[in-house]
Amino acid sequence: MNSSHTAESNAQDQKSKEPVFRTEDLNIYYGDFLAVRGVSMEIQPRKITAFIGPSGCGKSTLLRCFNRLNDLIPSFHLKGKAYYHDQDLFADDVDPVAVRRRIGMVFQQPNPFPKSIYNNIAYGARVTGMQIDDMDELVEKSLRQAALWDEVKDKLGANGLSLSGGQQQRLCIARAISTTPDVILMDEPCSSLDPISTLKVEDLLQELTNDYTIVIVTHNMQQATRVADETAFFNAEASDDGKRYGFLVEYGPTERIFSQPQEESTQRYVSGRFG
């Protein structure tokens, strides 16, 4: 009994050390335009990984590869490999819809559905066909996890768009976790929020990291130091034909990236001297 438990938790440990995402020399194109070049990295489970770097360095583009959302852009294509738990994300037999059910996303602009707060949360369970015995419970649990429950519990029927920007973004986070995904991708989730809402969201991230793997794109370096376990610094440079492409400069524990960066451009960026 005891030993089996240990074996199980060992297996759990073993499994939890496997990277959630792994990319090998990933090149991302929009049409002929090379947006991101040669990214090879691993994203660790149950950690917060931050992508930082100047505008136009392909952070968001790379992030949207992880849940196949770039597929929606007609000119998008890529070379190289991206794996999700050792499955090739872009293999022919991979269903992007199934990918997105496992990998939730929070966008830069809060984008609640023009539906009631309740239905915003219930939407994911309904469209993914989750077997839910008690939808009310799921709604409450998700809103509590997103630290929004107390503010909206008396107006669950109100339209999600009637909330303030910060509340809307937490509603979007609640929506993303309602389907208990494996990973949550966040594309500058705080860029349109005021400092108080930002802090609430950051607190929330810390709590979510017990259950979820989180990848967050941010322009705010303080935010990266506050929330991220791992940080990846991206930069952009002009190729021979004058077009700018993004690439991964340096990737490691947040503390090391900020205190002892190996690359000079990282050093310059994190000390605020450019970008």
Added chain:
Amino acid sequence: MTSHSQADSRQPDQNAKNITRKKGSRQSLGETAWTVVAGLCLLTALVPLFLVIAYVLVQGFSRLDVAAFTRLPPPPLSANEGGFANALAGTLIMVAIGALISVPFGVLAAIYLAEFSSGQIPRWIRFATNVLSGVPSILMGVFIYGLLVLPFFGFSAIAGGAALAVLMLPIIVRTTDESLQIVPQSVRWASLGMGASKFQTVLRVVLPAALPAIATGLTLAVARAAGETAPLIFTALFAQYWTDDLLSPIASLSVLVYNFAAVPYENQRELAWAASLILVLIVLLTSILSRWATRKQVY
């Protein structure tokens, strides 16, 4: 020298701090003049509208009695004042047939255009739709005359409804297409990001969000069709009596106005005015309905 030029350059600065309104300056005169011109143009544009509504009201209101809604059109010179009961029913029936045909096709075509098409195809379909909406309505009548009236049905409610459907189709496609495009892309991404399929996204998120705007387009299309005369002359013709099947000629308000407005018989002319008033009221009512629908719009 230096100090002198400095004093000079300070001079305009002093003026720049003056923020009181200067009467009679070129700028303020021009502003007044253009405001007056624009106001006059606005009045000129509104005059025909008010004249039409006022005149139709004055002429038509006196004959707007119970008989008008219950009786059949009168023969010329008869003491019987008559009514346009069959024409009102005919208009409603044909608009209903037209909507029944054009709404499903139009809305689904627009959904395809806005949500599922890609490449050059949607551009050409939109272009064709615009051309179709510019085609004179009398051609719609001739088209259905050649397509349905001559070979199959004869003059009939079905043919009339079909002509109205062709007329409504481009309006419905265009307004629905525009309504769907107004829904922000980010909401579609949110839904797809939740693991919804494209179909679920359109059905559960995009369509509900666009529904008020779509409803507005539909009511405007109905209003337009209800007032059309030319397509019905070639397809539905007219009937003095009640029509009990959809395959016989049928009366309509607009054709009744067309038939009765220019005759020398007072009783028929009065009825034409009353029917015109009803047509104006139908357009007014649908416009108010569409306004009401738009109020609920989210985007």
